[in-house]
Amino acid sequence: MKISLERCPTGIPGFDELCDGGLIRDRSVLIAGPSGSGKTIFGMQFLINGIEMYGEPGIFIATEERPQHLREHFSVFGWDLEKFEDENMLAIIDATSTKIGLPSDEKYIDVRPFDTRSLIDQIITIQDEINARRAVLDSTTSIGFALQDPSKFRVELLKISTTLEVLGLTSILTSEVVDSGAISRFGVENFVTEGTIVLYYTRSENVRIRSLEIYKLRGTNHSRKIHPYDITDEGIIVHSKEEIYTEV
Ligand SMILES: Nc1ncnc2c1ncn2[C@@H]1O[C@H](COP(=O)(O)OP(=O)(O)O)[C@@H](O)[C@H]1O
Ligand SMILES: [Mg+2]
Incomplete structure (x- = not known):
């Protein structure tokens, strides 16, 4: 019997059509990219769309930025995080403040x-x-630095991703890489997720170009191409019909 896996649309313009309608429901996916590539925006947009378009509450685990910063930054995109928190549609875990004392x-x-x-x-x-x-x-990287040992990091990440799965959560885990095109920081993050999406932020002559690749997504057909995307006042827009041909 062929079982087709249920989808969880991200609602990010242009993205879901690259992977047959969205992420795989109740699974986790890694988003890897250098600093400034848009990982945090991608993650938050996935949650906000979940709330606004699909009525699905979301949890944001913030290990990099204080929740108050996130609320302020994302108001630029017209996302009222506080309102969603008040409505019990969004919960932000502050895993940043205590870490820095x-x-x-x-x-x-x-806790720390x-x-x-x-x-x-x-x-x-x-x-x-x-x-x-x-x-x-957001992100696995700071947990990796906290634990230091890659094999321990892998086991702990597996515990987290499995828990998210068992709790019926479709999840995005972010990984901050140093080199554009790398798929993880510690070489283990991609083993605990069902898929990897790579965000590129590369220089071409005197401009930087953003592009995205679904590197791996188990259980589904997906685009094998590299597609450009923009960050706008409304968040990320993927140009699914366009491709990047240049070496990235
Ligand atoms: N309103 C906006 N319009 C266009 N670009 C924006 C806007 N807000 C943020 N950005 C871009 O998004 C980048 C930050 O994205 P972010 O998701 O925080 O990256 P990452 O988490 O990968 O480090 C900024 O460096 C900036 O280039
Ligand atoms: Mg970030």
Whole structure:
């Protein structure tokens, strides 16, 4: 019997048509890209679209930026995070403040030093409250630095991604790479997810070009090409009909 896997559309213009309608429901995917390539925006847009277009609550685990920063930055795109938090459609876990020794008055705070069990407990608590369907862990890279040992990092990431899956969350995990085109920072992140999306941010003469590739996505047909995308006032727009031919 052929089982076709249920989809979770990102709602990001131009993206879902590259992979037969969206990400695979209840699975996790890695988004790898250099700093400034748009990983955090991609992740948040996935959650906001989930809320606005599909009525699906989301969880954002912020290890890189304080939630207050995220609320301020994303208001530029017209995304009112606070409103969604008040409506129990969005929960942001502050895994940043305590890490850098700052107090936090956020509702959901992760302790330091990094501890998978406490993060998972927090996610389970939130799940009881808001019954989320989507999650973003931004980023895996800071967890990798906290744990240092790649084999331990791989096991802990596997615990996190499996928990997200069991809780019925379709998830995006981000990875900040140093070289444009690399698929992970520590060489293990891509093993714990069902797919890898690579964001390129490369120089061509005197401009930088953004492009995206679905490097791997298990269980689905997907584009094998590299497609340009833009970050606009409304977020990411992928030009699915166009391709990048130049060496990236
Ligand atoms: N309103 C906007 N219009 C166009 N580009 C923007 C806008 N806001 C942010 N950006 C671009 O997005 C980049 C940051 O994206 P971000 O998702 O934070 O990257 P990453 O998480 O990969 O480091 C900025 O460097 C900037 O180039
Ligand atoms: Mg980021």
